[in-house]
Amino acid sequence: AQKVTQAQTEISVVEKEDVTLDCVYETRDTTYYLFWYKQPPSGELVFLIRRNSFDEQNEISGRYSWNFQKSTSSFNFTITASQVVDSAVYFCALLNTGTASKLTFGTGTRLQVTL
Amino acid sequence: ETGVTQSPTHLIKTRGQQVTLRCSSQSGHNTVSWYQQALGQGPQFIFQYYREEENGRGNFPPRFSGLQFPNYSSELNVNALELDDSALYLCASSFWRSSYNEQFFGPGTRLTVL
Numbered sequence: 001a002q003k004v005t006q007a008q009t010e011i012s013v014v015e016k017e018d019v020t021l022d023c024v025y026e027t028r029d030t031t032y033y034l035f036w037y038k039q040p041p042s043g044e045l046v047f048l049i050r051r052n053s054f055d056e057q058n059e060i061s062g063r064y065s066w067n068f069q070k071s072t073s074s075f076n077f078t079i080t081a082s083q084v085v086d087s088a089v090y091f092c093a094l095l096n097t098g099t100a101s102k103l104t105f106g107t108g109t110r111l112q113v114t115l
Numbered sequence: 116e117t118g119v120t121q122s123p124t125h126l127i128k129t130r131g132q133q134v135t136l137r138c139s140s141q142s143g144h145n146t147v148s149w150y151q152q153a154l155g156q157g158p159q160f161i162f163q164y165y166r167e168e169e170n171g172r173g174n175f176p177p178r179f180s181g182l183q184f185p186n187y188s189s190e191l192n193v194n195a196l197e198l199d200d201s202a203l204y205l206c207a208s209s210f211w212r213s214s215y216n217e218q219f220f221g222p223g224t225r226l227t228v229l
Contacts, residue, residue: 004157035217043203045158045220091157095218101209102148102171103218105157 002027004094006106013082013113020078021109023092029053033095034068034075035103040088048090051075082113119208119221127227128196136191136224138206146170146211147189148218149181152203164189165211193226201228 003026013019025034036048049061051068058067063083067076079086089108095101120139128134140147146165150158160173164183178194187208193200203225207218 037220042222043205043225044222045205045207047217047219050217093157101146101211101218102160102163102173103150103158103207104160107155107157 002029002094002096002104004092004104004106006092006109008109009107010110010112013111015084015113015115016081018078018080019082019111019113020076021090021092021111023075023077023106025073025075025092025094027094027096029096031097033097035093035095036066036075036077037091037093037105038088039091039108045091049077079111082111084113084115087111087113119206119219121204121206121221121224123224124222125225125227127229129229130196130198132196132228133192133194134196134226136193136204136206136226138189138191138208138221140187140189140206140208141219144208144210144219145187146209147183147187148207148209149189149191150205150207151175152205152223153199154202158205161191196228198228201226 005024032053034051037045063080065078091108092106093103122137148163149161152158162172163170167183180192182190203223205223206221209218
């Protein structure tokens with residue numbers, strides 16, 4: 001069974017601080033994909049980053065970076081120099097490639113960035 | 116490139132009624148997935164459609180059903196509505212078995228059951 005755990009329910013930071021969102025996943029699949037989505041108050045889920053299970057290389061994309069470690073089943077996401085517009089709920093999700101390519105989401109972390 | 120669209124944006128129904136939600140997939144995508152997101156929770160997979168057939172289903176009862184049309188748009192039907200069906204319903208489109216496996220979401224339909 002697939003499971004995604006986001007232990008941080010809510011995080012508050014002051015603008016320009018760096019913030020890391022934690023994600024731990026469980027899967028028996030050897031091939032899988034991990035995602036981070038952002039959900040602003042409007043409700044639409046916005047795709048941010050993707051990583052497949054064969055590539056543990058960590059990258060930086062603009063203000064976003066991620067740390068994927070298979071050994072600890074973690075896929076943490078960092079926003080550098082946070083901005084007020086980053087305020088949203090962030091979801092980590094796991095995609096298996098079985099019969100249906102379904103996403104299993106965590107419960108989300110609400111990020112509040114204040115001035 | 117047209118994104119995923121959903122209609123209606125909001126809907127209010129009463130217990131026992133039936134509802135139909137609609138989704139138009141992103142241009143070039145042939146797979147549609149539906150998710151239910153209760154307040155304060157992450158989205159839960161309902162089912163996925165590919166080639167006009169249900170291709171996988173989550174832990175939802177048969178009163179949740181769907182359709183996919185030749186133009187890849189899709190409908191989600193819920194019969195005998197219950198109070199717990201109140202949620203944001205999200206549609207996601209993707210290209211079947213693409214190397215990126217990205218699902219692109221629409222803005223959702225917020226359903227309230229009274």
